[in-house]
Amino acid sequence: MLKVVSHEGYLARYPTGAVETPARIRAILGNLKGHYALVVPEPASTEDLLRAHTVDHLIQVQLEGKAVKDAAALAAGGALCAARRALTDGHPYFAAVRPPGHHAGRNRFGGFCFFNNMAIALLALFDHGTARRAAVIDFDMHRGDGTAEIFHGDPRVSFLDVSSAEKDGFVQRIESFLEGLPPVDIIGVSAGFDMHVKDWGGLLTNQDYHRIGRLIGNAARRLASGRVFAVLEGGYMPHDLGKAVLAFCKGLEGKDLIEPTHAARP
Numbered sequence: 001m002l003k004v005v006s007h008e009g010y011l012a013r014y015p016t017g018a019v020e021t022p023a024r025i026r027a028i029l030g031n032l033k034g035h036y037a038l039v040v041p042e043p044a045s046t047e048d049l050l051r052a053h054t055v056d057h058l059i060q061v062q063l064e065g066k067a068v069k070d071a072a073a074l075a076a077g078g079a080l081c082a083a084r085r086a087l088t089d090g091h092p093y094f095a096a097v098r099p100p101g102h103h104a105g106r107n108r109f110g111g112f113c114f115f116n117n118m119a120i121a122l123l124a125l126f127d128h129g130t131a132r133r134a135a136v137i138d139f140d141m142h143r144g145d146g147t148a149e150i151f152h153g154d155p156r157v158s159f160l161d162v163s164s165a166e167k168d169g170f171v172q173r174i175e176s177f178l179e180g181l182p183p184v185d186i187i188g189v190s191a192g193f194d195m196h197v198k199d200w201g202g203l204l205t206n207q208d209y210h211r212i213g214r215l216i217g218n219a220a221r222r223l224a225s226g227r228v229f230a231v232l233e234g235g236y237m238p239h240d241l242g243k244a245v246l247a248f249c250k251g252l253e254g255k256d257l258i259e260p261t262h263a264a265r266p
């Protein structure tokens, strides 16, 4: 059984790029409604944020205004909540958060990202000793450069960053990474959907996202006692984003993708 972490604060308006809109979350929740139970997170604490970022970075984000700082801390809290719950329950969690996080480095932000949600979640688990090893799979169209920077040289994290540079064999790269992965305590997924056929990347169908979910879900049951959490990154066409997230979630929990049929029914 998969659960969804979300909060009405993810529907807030704050100064960011024109495409990073509340409609993204509204579309996701509209599609997931009736399929999954919702869990409401708390904002990340300053202590949580400082595991991944410098004090100066926190000040810089604060200077973007209270709306930005509050939204970003709440998104990080959503990732943290999903990671903690997945670790305890041994079930998948999907954190439908905004703003996204994978471009935020220790001391820099950009690309609609302010705090690195994934890094904040995993570093909290490491710090509390509840997890010692993790795998991170980033399948957003763009490089997870912030995540790569924060975990650079960190032996606790195996990081796979598939991005638009690898249009051929995109799904196969995830498959072979998972085949070679040793057991870990938890798998984190930076789930960006901007490689969708109807989004900027123009490559992956809902069936592809379902297959990616299934591959990761199977690996999590085999290698991580079912502990897997995904955190929303990109995906900018709300209508298609909502459907792609549902396809991914169905795959992650090992269920079939039921697409609406066009056949006439009596």
Ligand SMILES: [Zn+2]
Pocket: 140, 141, 142, 192, 194, 233, 234, 235
């Ligand atoms: Zn992206």
